[in-house]
Amino acid sequence: AQSVTQLDSHVSVSEGTPVLLRCNYSSSYSPSLFWYVQHPNKGLQLLLKYTSAATLVKGINGFEAEFKKSETSFHLTKPSAHMSDAAEYFCVVLLGGGAQKLVFGQGTRLTINP
Amino acid sequence: DAMVIQNPRYQVTQFGKPVTLSCSQTLNHNVMYWYQQKSSQAPKLLFHYYDKDFNNEADTPDNFQSRRPNTSFCFLDIRSPGLGDAAMYLCATSRDLAGNQPQHFGDGTRLSIL
Numbered sequence: 639a640q641s642v643t644q645l646d647s648h649v650s651v652s653e654g655t656p657v658l659l660r661c662n663y664s665s666s667y668s669p670s671l672f673w674y675v676q677h678p679n680k681g682l683q684l685l686l687k688y689t690s691a692a693t694l695v696k697g698i699n700g701f702e703a704e705f706k707k708s709e710t711s712f713h714l715t716k717p718s719a720h721m722s723d724a725a726e727y728f729c730v731v732l733l734g735g736g737a738q739k740l741v742f743g744q745g746t747r748l749t750i751n752p
Numbered sequence: 753d754a755m756v757i758q759n760p761r762y763q764v765t766q767f768g769k770p771v772t773l774s775c776s777q778t779l780n781h782n783v784m785y786w787y788q789q790k791s792s793q794a795p796k797l798l799f800h801y802y803d804k805d806f807n808n809e810a811d812t813p814d815n816f817q818s819r820r821p822n823t824s825f826c827f828l829d830i831r832s833p834g835l836g837d838a839a840m841y842l843c844a845t846s847r848d849l850a851g852n853q854p855q856h857f858g859d860g861t862r863l864s865i866l
Binding site for chain 1: 756758761783792793794795797800840842844846848849850852853854856857858859860862
Protein backbone atom coordinates (compact mmCIF):
# COMPACT_ATOMS: atom_id res chain seq x y z
CA ALA A 639 0.00 0.00 0.00
CA GLN A 640 1.11 3.54 -0.69
CA SER A 641 2.08 5.79 2.19
CA VAL A 642 4.26 8.79 2.94
CA THR A 643 6.20 9.70 6.05
CA GLN A 644 7.27 13.25 6.75
CA LEU A 645 10.30 12.95 8.95
CA ASP A 646 9.95 16.28 10.77
CA SER A 647 6.80 17.65 12.34
CA HIS A 648 8.38 21.09 12.72
CA VAL A 649 11.27 22.80 10.91
CA SER A 650 12.60 26.22 11.84
CA VAL A 651 15.04 28.18 9.65
CA SER A 652 16.28 31.73 9.42
CA GLU A 653 15.17 33.98 6.60
CA GLY A 654 17.57 33.70 3.66
CA THR A 655 18.84 30.22 4.60
CA PRO A 656 18.04 26.96 2.78
CA VAL A 657 14.91 24.94 3.48
CA LEU A 658 14.78 21.14 3.54
CA LEU A 659 11.53 19.30 4.28
CA ARG A 660 11.93 15.54 4.23
CA CYS A 661 9.50 12.97 2.87
CA ASN A 662 9.86 9.23 2.37
CA TYR A 663 7.31 7.21 0.47
CA SER A 664 6.29 3.60 0.27
CA SER A 665 4.81 2.31 -2.96
CA SER A 666 4.60 -0.97 -4.79
CA TYR A 667 4.92 0.77 -8.14
CA SER A 668 6.02 4.11 -9.56
CA PRO A 669 4.10 6.64 -7.52
CA SER A 670 2.57 10.02 -8.26
CA LEU A 671 3.84 12.38 -5.56
CA PHE A 672 2.86 15.91 -4.66
CA TRP A 673 3.81 18.64 -2.24
CA TYR A 674 1.05 20.94 -1.05
CA VAL A 675 1.36 24.04 1.14
CA GLN A 676 -1.31 25.31 3.52
CA HIS A 677 -1.16 28.80 5.00
CA PRO A 678 -3.19 29.50 8.15
CA ASN A 679 -6.95 29.34 7.56
CA LYS A 680 -6.45 28.63 3.90
CA GLY A 681 -6.90 25.65 1.61
CA LEU A 682 -4.10 23.58 0.17
CA GLN A 683 -2.08 24.93 -2.74
CA LEU A 684 -0.15 22.65 -5.06
CA LEU A 685 3.59 23.39 -4.98
CA LEU A 686 4.75 20.70 -7.38
CA LYS A 687 4.08 17.19 -8.61
CA TYR A 688 6.07 14.18 -9.76
CA THR A 689 4.46 11.79 -12.21
CA SER A 690 7.39 9.68 -13.54
CA ALA A 691 8.86 12.32 -15.83
CA ALA A 692 11.98 14.26 -14.77
CA THR A 693 13.22 13.30 -11.31
CA LEU A 694 13.99 16.91 -10.39
CA VAL A 695 10.72 18.78 -10.24
CA LYS A 696 10.51 22.56 -10.07
CA GLY A 697 7.50 24.13 -8.44
CA ILE A 698 6.14 27.52 -7.58
CA ASN A 699 7.74 30.09 -5.27
CA GLY A 700 11.27 28.73 -5.83
CA PHE A 701 10.61 25.27 -4.39
CA GLU A 702 11.83 22.08 -5.97
CA ALA A 703 11.86 18.39 -5.08
CA GLU A 704 13.94 15.45 -6.22
CA PHE A 705 12.50 11.98 -6.64
CA LYS A 706 15.07 9.40 -5.56
CA LYS A 707 13.87 5.87 -6.14
CA SER A 708 16.90 4.26 -4.50
CA GLU A 709 16.19 6.18 -1.29
CA THR A 710 12.37 6.21 -1.65
CA SER A 711 12.52 9.92 -0.94
CA PHE A 712 10.90 13.06 -2.29
CA HIS A 713 12.41 15.88 -0.23
CA LEU A 714 11.33 19.49 -0.77
CA THR A 715 13.97 22.20 -0.92
CA LYS A 716 14.33 25.92 -1.43
CA PRO A 717 17.67 27.74 -1.59
CA SER A 718 16.62 30.80 0.39
CA ALA A 719 13.69 30.99 2.80
CA HIS A 720 11.32 33.94 2.80
CA MET A 721 9.05 35.01 5.63
CA SER A 722 6.03 34.23 3.45
CA ASP A 723 7.09 30.57 3.29
CA ALA A 724 5.92 30.02 6.88
CA ALA A 725 3.13 27.46 6.56
CA GLU A 726 2.22 23.77 6.86
CA TYR A 727 3.59 21.52 4.13
CA PHE A 728 2.11 18.16 3.16
CA CYS A 729 3.81 15.43 1.17
CA VAL A 730 1.15 13.42 -0.64
CA VAL A 731 1.09 10.19 -2.63
CA LEU A 732 -1.70 9.23 -4.97
CA LEU A 733 -3.38 5.93 -4.24
CA GLY A 734 -3.79 4.27 -7.61
CA GLY A 735 -6.22 1.67 -8.80
CA GLY A 736 -8.60 3.98 -10.64
CA ALA A 737 -9.57 6.17 -7.69
CA GLN A 738 -7.81 9.46 -7.20
CA LYS A 739 -7.40 9.19 -3.46
CA LEU A 740 -4.65 11.27 -1.90
CA VAL A 741 -2.69 9.79 0.99
CA PHE A 742 -1.28 12.60 3.10
CA GLY A 743 1.79 12.71 5.25
CA GLN A 744 1.44 14.07 8.74
CA GLY A 745 2.54 17.55 7.72
CA THR A 746 5.59 19.67 8.54
CA ARG A 747 5.18 23.10 10.05
CA LEU A 748 7.81 25.49 8.66
CA THR A 749 8.72 28.48 10.80
CA ILE A 750 10.88 31.29 9.43
CA ASN A 751 12.93 33.33 11.89
CA PRO A 752 13.75 36.93 10.99
CA ASP B 753 -9.74 33.63 -12.21
CA ALA B 754 -11.03 30.07 -12.31
CA MET B 755 -11.20 28.74 -8.79
CA VAL B 756 -12.90 26.73 -6.07
CA ILE B 757 -15.07 28.87 -3.81
CA GLN B 758 -16.39 27.82 -0.43
CA ASN B 759 -19.10 29.63 1.46
CA PRO B 760 -19.25 30.63 4.16
CA ARG B 761 -15.65 30.84 5.38
CA TYR B 762 -16.78 30.50 8.97
CA GLN B 763 -19.93 28.73 10.15
CA VAL B 764 -21.28 28.39 13.65
CA THR B 765 -24.07 25.99 14.44
CA GLN B 766 -25.65 24.47 17.50
CA PHE B 767 -25.19 20.92 18.66
CA GLY B 768 -27.64 18.76 16.71
CA LYS B 769 -28.78 21.52 14.34
CA PRO B 770 -28.40 20.60 10.66
CA VAL B 771 -25.90 22.64 8.69
CA THR B 772 -24.99 22.86 4.99
CA LEU B 773 -21.66 23.92 3.58
CA SER B 774 -21.35 25.06 -0.01
CA CYS B 775 -18.69 24.67 -2.70
CA SER B 776 -18.69 25.99 -6.24
CA GLN B 777 -16.12 25.74 -9.00
CA THR B 778 -15.46 27.55 -12.25
CA LEU B 779 -12.93 24.99 -13.49
CA ASN B 780 -15.57 22.74 -15.08
CA HIS B 781 -13.91 19.75 -13.43
CA ASN B 782 -15.61 16.37 -13.35
CA VAL B 783 -14.62 15.42 -9.82
CA MET B 784 -15.42 17.20 -6.59
CA TYR B 785 -14.19 16.13 -3.15
CA TRP B 786 -14.99 16.93 0.47
CA TYR B 787 -12.32 16.67 3.15
CA GLN B 788 -12.47 17.13 6.91
CA GLN B 789 -9.38 18.62 8.55
CA LYS B 790 -9.09 18.77 12.32
CA SER B 791 -6.57 20.96 14.08
CA SER B 792 -2.93 20.03 13.38
CA GLN B 793 -3.96 17.03 11.28
CA ALA B 794 -3.87 16.17 7.61
CA PRO B 795 -7.11 16.39 5.60
CA LYS B 796 -9.29 13.29 5.65
CA LEU B 797 -11.36 12.42 2.60
CA LEU B 798 -15.08 12.09 3.32
CA PHE B 799 -16.41 11.41 -0.19
CA HIS B 800 -16.19 12.46 -3.80
CA TYR B 801 -18.38 12.84 -6.86
CA TYR B 802 -17.25 11.81 -10.30
CA ASP B 803 -19.82 13.67 -12.35
CA LYS B 804 -23.06 12.43 -10.72
CA ASP B 805 -21.56 9.26 -9.29
CA PHE B 806 -21.22 9.48 -5.52
CA ASN B 807 -18.36 7.65 -3.78
CA ASN B 808 -18.40 7.44 -0.02
CA GLU B 809 -15.34 6.57 2.05
CA ALA B 810 -15.94 3.50 4.18
CA ASP B 811 -15.32 5.30 7.46
CA THR B 812 -17.35 8.43 6.75
CA PRO B 813 -20.15 8.69 9.35
CA ASP B 814 -23.76 8.47 8.15
CA ASN B 815 -24.24 11.92 9.67
CA PHE B 816 -22.45 13.35 6.64
CA GLN B 817 -24.25 13.59 3.31
CA SER B 818 -23.51 15.33 0.05
CA ARG B 819 -25.38 16.66 -2.97
CA ARG B 820 -24.16 17.70 -6.37
CA PRO B 821 -27.05 19.27 -8.30
CA ASN B 822 -24.86 20.28 -11.26
CA THR B 823 -21.23 20.37 -12.39
CA SER B 824 -20.48 23.63 -10.61
CA PHE B 825 -21.91 23.08 -7.15
CA CYS B 826 -21.46 20.55 -4.39
CA PHE B 827 -22.91 20.67 -0.87
CA LEU B 828 -21.94 19.01 2.38
CA ASP B 829 -24.83 18.37 4.74
CA ILE B 830 -24.23 17.48 8.37
CA ARG B 831 -27.54 16.19 9.69
CA SER B 832 -26.90 16.34 13.44
CA PRO B 833 -23.55 17.96 14.19
CA GLY B 834 -21.73 16.80 17.27
CA LEU B 835 -18.89 18.51 19.08
CA GLY B 836 -16.46 16.18 17.34
CA ASP B 837 -17.50 17.54 13.96
CA ALA B 838 -15.90 20.91 14.62
CA ALA B 839 -13.22 21.18 11.96
CA MET B 840 -12.14 22.84 8.74
CA TYR B 841 -14.00 21.41 5.76
CA LEU B 842 -12.18 21.58 2.45
CA CYS B 843 -13.64 21.20 -1.00
CA ALA B 844 -11.42 20.20 -3.91
CA THR B 845 -11.80 19.45 -7.59
CA SER B 846 -9.88 17.58 -10.24
CA ARG B 847 -10.41 17.33 -13.97
CA ASP B 848 -10.78 13.58 -13.77
CA LEU B 849 -9.49 10.58 -11.86
CA ALA B 850 -6.21 10.26 -13.79
CA GLY B 851 -3.14 10.10 -11.61
CA ASN B 852 -1.41 13.12 -13.10
CA GLN B 853 -4.27 15.51 -12.42
CA PRO B 854 -3.73 17.57 -9.26
CA GLN B 855 -6.55 18.50 -6.95
CA HIS B 856 -7.46 22.17 -6.60
CA PHE B 857 -8.62 23.22 -3.14
CA GLY B 858 -10.89 25.95 -1.88
CA ASP B 859 -9.99 27.99 1.20
CA GLY B 860 -12.27 25.91 3.39
CA THR B 861 -15.13 26.50 5.81
CA ARG B 862 -14.28 26.45 9.48
CA LEU B 863 -17.20 24.92 11.38
CA SER B 864 -17.74 25.57 15.06
CA ILE B 865 -20.31 23.74 17.18
CA LEU B 866 -21.87 25.43 20.19
